[in-house]
Every structure is written in C-alpha cells, then in structure tokens.
Amino acid sequence: MCIRDRIACKCLINWINIKEKYMKSAITKNLRELRFILCHKSNGSKGLRTFIYNNYPKLKDANPLFPFMVRECEGVQANILARYSYGVERRVVVENCTEEEVNKVVEKLVDLASKSEEPLKKDPSETI
Numbered sequence: 001m002c003i004r005d006r007i008a009c010k011c012l013i014n015w016i017n018i019k020e021k022y023m024k025s026a027i028t029k030n031l032r033e034l035r036f037i038l039c040h041k042s043n044g045s046k047g048l049r050t051f052i053y054n055n056y057p058k059l060k061d062a063n064p065l066f067p068f069m070v071r072e073c074e075g076v077q078a079n080i081l082a083r084y085s086y087g088v089e090r091r092v093v094v095e096n097c098t099e100e101e102v103n104k105v106v107e108k109l110v111d112l113a114s115k116s117e118e119p120l121k122k123d124p125s126e127t128i
Helices: 003-029 041-062 099-115
Strands: 030-038 068-071 079-084 087-093
Touching: 030 041, 030 099, 041 068, 041 099, 079 099, 087 099
Parallel strands: 030 068
Antiparallel strands: 030 079, 079 087
16 A cells, blocks of 8 residues: 555545544534434335434444434334423424435434534424
8 A cells, every 4th residue: 555545544534533523522412312203114204214224323333322212103103303401302204205304304403403502492383
C-alpha cells in the first residue's frame, strides 16, 4: 500500500469517527427515547419494517446505551414516537411510507432535539 493510500484510509477513518461522534451527541442531547410502533405483517408498516431491518444495527452500534424501542402489534398504525426532556413527546404516523421517508422523519425528530439548548415546549398542535 502506498503512502497516498494510507493517508486516504486515515482520512476516511477520521471522517467516520467524527460522523459517529456527531450522531451520538445529536441523539442523546435532549432526546430520551425513540419508539418504533408497527404491525409485523401489514403492508402499511412495510417501510418502517425495512428501515428497522436495515438501520437498527447501525443505530445501536453508534448509540449502545440509547433506548431504541421496537414494538410490534397486529393491526396497529405504523408510527414513531420520540420522547424528549421534560416529558415532551412527538408522534409521527409513517403508515404507507417508504424507507427513505421514514429515514427523513427520524432525522427530523433527532434534529428537533439537537437544535435548541432549552427544553422543548409541550405543543400538541405542532407538526413535523
């Protein structure tokens, strides 16, 4: 392996470490729990099932102590519940969404926790 390849590998490893550190701090700052609620066999939950199958191991490896809850119940509407500091909760229905749409919803829920230093207000009319 030439020197240029070694430097490229080190840069890539540093970039991955920085990205993982950001993901850890962003998730655990004000966010206390992410709960994925889905039906194990309905077509409406297919996007959420696929998201969990493809991303849960990576999320858990990057955040081993963070509670990612997966709850399966027959006939339930697919949704994601985010619980923040001071008992604030946000629920987003992801019924009939694709894996990419579910990923965007999760990113928005995590960003909501990391944007402000102050606690979120309980506002039931707020939508994501």
